[in-house]
Amino acid sequence: MAEKKNSFLIVLRSLVEHRGLILINVFVVTLAAVVISLLLPKWYKATAVILPPEKSESLSELAVSMGLKSLALSGTGFALPVMASPSDLLASIAESRTVAERAVEEMDLVDVYEVEKKRSAIGILRKQMDVHVRADGIIDISYEEKDPELAASVANSIVRQLDNINRMTTVQKATELKRFILEELEKNEVNLREAETALQEFQRTHKAVSLDEQTAASINAAAELYSQLTLDKINLKVMEKSHSPDHPDVINLRYKISEIEKRLRELQEGSAMSDDTSAAFLAIPFSEIPEISLRYMQLVRNLKREESLHEVLNTQLEQAKIMEAKDMPTISVLDWAVPPTNKFKPKRIYIVVTAMILSFVFSIVYAVAHDRWRDYKISNPERYKDISVIFSTLKKDLFGFKRRKS
Incomplete structure (x- = not known):
C-alpha cells in the first residue's frame, strides 16, 4: 500500500513540476490537430437503399413446376448457395469486378480520376464503395467522394449496373430453360x-x-x-x-x-x-x-x-x-442516392480530442520518466555513468551509420 502511495506521489510531483511543459505540449499538439483537421479535404458519402430481393414468381415457379430446381432463381437472377440469403448474394454481385467495370465505363471514371488505365479507376471505385446488408435484408450501397454530386451519381450507377447484370442473367436462365424444353419437345x-x-x-x-x-x-x-x-x-x-x-x-x-x-x-x-x-x-x-x-x-x-x-x-x-x-427491373430501389449536404469525414472533433488525449498522456509519461532518470542519477551515480556511456556509444554508432549511408 505504501509503495502504491509513493508511486502516486511521484507521478503527482512530476505533473506539478512539469505542468507548464505538459500544458504547452497539449496546447501545441491540439492546435496542430485543429489546423490539420481544417486543412483536410471534405469527403461525402451518398447511399442508395435496395429492398430485399423478392422471390421470383415467374421463372422460378416455371422451373420448379417442371422439377428444374437448378434453374429456379432466388429473386436475384442467380442460384442461391447454401447458407446465403438473397440479399447476401445480391451484395456480393454488387461488389464484383463486373459491376465496378461497368460503373467505371458509364461514369467515365478513368477521365474523372485522371488515371491511365481502367484497372486503376476500378481499384479506386472498389476502395471508395461500401455494400452493407442490414439484419432485415435491406441493402445499403454507399460511395465516398470529395464531390457530393459525383458520390451520388456513382452510387446510383452501381445500382443500375447491378440491375442490368441481374436482368441479363434472368434472361439467360429463361433462354437455357427454353432450349432444354425445345430439345425434349422435338423428341416428344x-x-x-x-x-x-x-x-x-x-x-x-x-x-x-x-x-x-x-x-x-x-x-x-x-x-x-x-x-x-x-x-x-x-x-x-x-x-x-x-x-x-x-x-x-x-x-x-x-x-x-x-x-x-x-x-x-x-x-x-x-x-x-x-x-x-x-x-x-x-x-x-x-x-x-x-x-x-x-x-x-x-x-x-x-x-x-x-x-x-x-x-x-x-x-x-x-x-x-x-x-x-421480358425486360423489366429486377431490383426494387427504396431510395436512390442523393447528393449529401453534410460531410462524412474528416471527423474533426474526433481528431482534435484524440490528439489532445494522446499528447496529455505522452507528456505525463515523459515528465515521470524524466524525473525517474534524474532521481536514478542521484541515487546511483556509478550505474548512471555506465548507462550513459552505453547510450552515447549507441548514439555515435547510429549517427555514424547515417553519415555513411548518406
Whole structure:
C-alpha cells in the first residue's frame, strides 16, 4: 500500500513540476490537430437503399413446376448457395469486378480520376464503395467522394449496373430453360407420331379392346410417372452443369429418378406391392392381361404418356418464351442516392480530442520518466555513468551509420 502511495506521489510531483511543459505540449499538439483537421479535404458519402430481393414468381415457379430446381432463381437472377440469403448474394454481385467495370465505363471514371488505365479507376471505385446488408435484408450501397454530386451519381450507377447484370442473367436462365424444353419437345413430337401410328395400325389389325377401370387407371399412372421421369432427367442434366456430382440436390434427384424407374418396372412386370389401397388399385400387373389386350394397353399407355408430356412441354415453352422476352427491373430501389449536404469525414472533433488525449498522456509519461532518470542519477551515480556511456556509444554508432549511408 505504501509503495502504491509513493508511486502516486511521484507521478503527482512530476505533473506539478512539469505542468507548464505538459500544458504547452497539449496546447501545441491540439492546435496542430485543429489546423490539420481544417486543412483536410471534405469527403461525402451518398447511399442508395435496395429492398430485399423478392422471390421470383415467374421463372422460378416455371422451373420448379417442371422439377428444374437448378434453374429456379432466388429473386436475384442467380442460384442461391447454401447458407446465403438473397440479399447476401445480391451484395456480393454488387461488389464484383463486373459491376465496378461497368460503373467505371458509364461514369467515365478513368477521365474523372485522371488515371491511365481502367484497372486503376476500378481499384479506386472498389476502395471508395461500401455494400452493407442490414439484419432485415435491406441493402445499403454507399460511395465516398470529395464531390457530393459525383458520390451520388456513382452510387446510383452501381445500382443500375447491378440491375442490368441481374436482368441479363434472368434472361439467360429463361433462354437455357427454353432450349432444354425445345430439345425434349422435338423428341416428344417424334415419339408422339410413332405412338399414334402404332396405335392406328394395331386398331386396323385388331379391333379396339375395351379396358376395365383398373387397367385404365394403371395406364394413366404409368403415363404420369413417365412424364415426371422425363422432367426429372432434364433437371438432372441442368444440375450436373452447375453442381458437383456429390451435391445433395443431385443425389436426391438421382434417387428420385431411380425410384420412378423402379415403379414403372413394377407396373410393367406386375411386381408392385403396397399396403396403400390406392396404390394397390393402380398396381395391376400388365403381364396378367391377355396378349392382345396387353399390346393394346401398351400402345394406349404410350400415346397417353406422349400426349401428356407434349401438353406440359408446350405450356412451359410458352411461359419460358414470355420470360425470355421480358425486360423489366429486377431490383426494387427504396431510395436512390442523393447528393449529401453534410460531410462524412474528416471527423474533426474526433481528431482534435484524440490528439489532445494522446499528447496529455505522452507528456505525463515523459515528465515521470524524466524525473525517474534524474532521481536514478542521484541515487546511483556509478550505474548512471555506465548507462550513459552505453547510450552515447549507441548514439555515435547510429549517427555514424547515417553519415555513411548518406
